[in-house]
Amino acid sequence: MRMGRTVNFEEELERKKQNVEEVILRYLPREHGFAETMARAMNYSMQAGGKRLRPILLGETWKMFGGKGAVAEPFMAAIEMIHTHSLIHDDLPALDNDDYRRGRLTTHKVFGEAMGILGGDALLNYAYEIMLTAFDLTDNPRSVAVAARIMADKTGIHGMLGGQSADVENEGKPITREVLDYIYENKTSALIEASMMAGATLAGAGKQEVRVVEKAARSIGLAFQIRDDILDVTGEEKEIGKPVHSDERNRKVTYVTLMGVEAAADQVRRLSDEALGLLDGLDQKNEFLRLLVNQLVSRRN
């Protein structure tokens, strides 16, 4: 997967994003029958755009370890469904109470609060329905079982949902660096870890390699989140697509409020160097993945 020097990274990223869109579309539920509204709510939220970062990372790590066939595709759709489920529930009145996301009305504003809750549940569950179909696409069922287990562990109370729990509980409170790290490592890094670890596992990577990928993914997730904190202070509203200085207004503790913009930027560089160093130490290479990590930590939106 080494890229020719003439291929433009942005074009390549766009092409990969298009591929993810096609995969997702193939796995969405049909809008018919007595649960049609639920299917429409699921599809509405899944088709709201976004970076598709997690499925791309999953697919690229899978390719990096020589993955072949279609077995990664249901996992690519599944990780985006899990992520989208968390956004739908995060937007609910009892949580962040957001009416808009990416310029569109949030799911519960279109379909009502009850369907926001149930549609989010259905999306989380659908991720597993889809992942488990991957047993039909492989002659290595063990790798599918291990990958599915990684996805479940990183999504649940010991991963993303645990991070959300701590985030909700500490809202508006002055928190320590330790708690902030816990929230970032779980709310954000855990699904990045799941993406890259599942991709590696499905391609047949060994335990030791998957452990290295996990470490790299944790640093990437953390760097990605701290970059978000920085953009909230230094970004342009029309570029990042959401109001800036919202953390200051909401008295939210972030890396920037804890250590200032300069030190936070140093931290992002340190973390991304660490991640790239770990990936470079592996026998497998994926130059696009390297470029993607660099872009994620220097992005302006």
Place this chain on the structure above:
Amino acid sequence: MRMGRTVNFEEELERKKQNVEEVILRYLPREHGFAETMARAMNYSMQAGGKRLRPILLGETWKMFGGKGAVAEPFMAAIEMIHTHSLIHDDLPALDNDDYRRGRLTTHKVFGEAMGILGGDALLNYAYEIMLTAFDLTDNPRSVAVAARIMADKTGIHGMLGGQSADVENEGKPITREVLDYIYENKTSALIEASMMAGATLAGAGKQEVRVVEKAARSIGLAFQIRDDILDVTGEEKEIGKPVHSDERNRKVTYVTLMGVEAAADQVRRLSDEALGLLDGLDQKNEFLRLLVNQLVSRRN
């Protein structure tokens, strides 16, 4: 599993319920760390009692097909977690808005609405975390994969959650028998089907046998739900533990409002006879399961 004539059914049921309680307890998350509140919310709702019908049906169908070892246990805990997840979300203000369940405050009343939503999510996800550990407990990974897939399909938009979607959408509307059947078969029967089908699959039952079990389970679930409709009209509040005549007050369409108590009772008998006939037609026998089905459709609470 043929029972001696001297063994009392109620005692045997109580013993099996105790066994389920022990299994569930073993699989609950530990209450520690930064997500401790989430763990407490999950455990609070899981320890609220109840019939434990689904895990018992799973375990009994598993035994009926000669299941051995501990592979059914994570599935028994998982099906109760999925069921409890649906109760927590059903009780939320945006859905049924119930403050009490089985005489205790509902989860969101104790832990707040945000934790009600996230704790319910975590319980649904935890079911998969646990189910996927079953690969370590078997030398037949295919049966675990198939059983997990059955659980996911019957839980999601084509099962329980689809039924909840239709239920929410049709609340307070005059609905046809067709819609009512769809709601009952999904909201209630689907998890009964998942329990019995997963139990059979894990024990090594063949596709044809699992299909018969599915049919029987559908009838059992339907009979169970219609019995609920009847108890709402003929039951005693202190016996069933919730207000009677609530369907009439809420102008809810049920089998009783559609066809009257007599015809509804006939339907329960017809469905339970059908289920027992299907189970009797199999080569495998489980006398306790027969007695349990009889008790479910004649229960007074």
